[in-house]
Amino acid sequence: MANWLAKTEPDEFSLDDLEARGKAGEPWNGIRNYQARNHLRAMVPGDRVLIYHSACAEPAVVGEAEVISEPRPDPDALDPASRYYDPKSSADNPRWTVITVAFRQRWPKPVPLKLIKQTPELAEMALLRQSRLSVSPVTDEQWLVLEQLSVQ
DNA sequence: GCCAACGTTGGC
DNA sequence: GCCAACGTTGGC
Numbered sequence: 001m002a003n004w005l006a007k008t009e010p011d012e013f014s015l016d017d018l019e020a021r022g023k024a025g026e027p028w029n030g031i032r033n034y035q036a037r038n039h040l041r042a043m044v045p046g047d048r049v050l051i052y053h054s055a056c057a058e059p060a061v062v063g064e065a066e067v068i069s070e071p072r073p074d075p076d077a078l079d080p081a082s083r084y085y086d087p088k089s090s091a092d093n094p095r096w097t098v099i100t101v102a103f104r105q106r107w108p109k110p111v112p113l114k115l116i117k118q119t120p121e122l123a124e125m126a127l128l129r130q131s132r133l134s135v136s137p138v139t140d141e142q143w144l145v146l147e148q149l150s151v152q
Numbered sequence: 153g154c155c156a157a158c159g160t161t162g163g164c
Numbered sequence: 165g166c167c168a169a170c171g172t173t174g175g176c
Contacts, residue, residue, distance in 0.1 A: 007174090033159075033173095055174050113175080132158060132173050 003138040004039060005050040005061070005127055006101070015051050015063045018103045025068050025102035028135075029076050030084040032096060036135035040097045043067045049101050050138060050146070052127070053110075060110035061146055069100035107150040121145045 006028060008014065018026055031037055047067040053060055073094030076084035089095035116122050122145055126136035138146075 009174090035159095059175070130158090131156090131175080134173085 002042070002044070002047045003050070003140065003143050004043065004047060004067075005052055005125075005136050005138050006065075007052045007054040007134045009055045010053045011056065014053065015103070015106060018051065018065060018101070019106070021103065023102060025065075025100045027098050027100050029074050029098045031074070031098070031135060032084065032086065033132075033134060035130075035133055037097050039135045039137060040099050041071045043071055043099050045069060048104070048143070050143070054134075058110065059113040061107065061116070061150075062110045063106040064104045065101040066104050067099055068102045071097045071099050074098040107147070109150050109152075111146050111149045115149060116146075119145065119149065 010016075013026070028040070031040060045067050049065045049067060050061050051063050051065055053062050073091075074084070074089075074096040075098075076082040077086040077089035077094065077096040078091060079085055084096075086095060113127075116125065117128065122128070122142055125138070125142055126133060130136065
């Protein structure tokens with residue numbers, strides 16, 4: 001079982017929005033970066049996903065979700081009306097991947113990026129090393145450290 | 153709103 | 165295959 005971190009802009013889709021979806025969850029669509037896509041393809045149901053709010057007043061890890069589907073082709077890539085349409089993707093050879101995630105819990109306190117940067121045990125997080133990667137892996141150790149920061 | 157980081161595109 | 169031009173992400 002693996003751990004991940006997924007960024008979302010709260011103005012677009014927040015942890016609150018995910019909670020409102022309940023057990024049905026939300027397709028994590030629109031990922032259009034190969035590295036991030038490859039991480040989606042490695043996900044299996046039951047994997048844990050940190051939800052990270054980006055491009056907002058206080059960028060932070062705010063809670064956690066769970067992968068509840070297998071990876072599958074992202075249908076938005078084939079829909080010309082979608083903002084995520086990619087003419088280079090096709091039904092025969094789908095380029096992009098989506099998984100569905102469901103809300104698990106809000107963390108006691110958000111863990112701000114600022115604090116993550118100040119924490120030596122988290123210096124190797126992919127979040128910090130590749131600032132533009134929207135889906136990234138998290139180690140068990142990193143997850144534990146983040147959880148501890150959330151209750152302090 | 154600025155701009156650094158960095159991924160993608162396309163000419164050669 | 166190199167690399168300049170360009171577009172996007174996301175912190176600040």
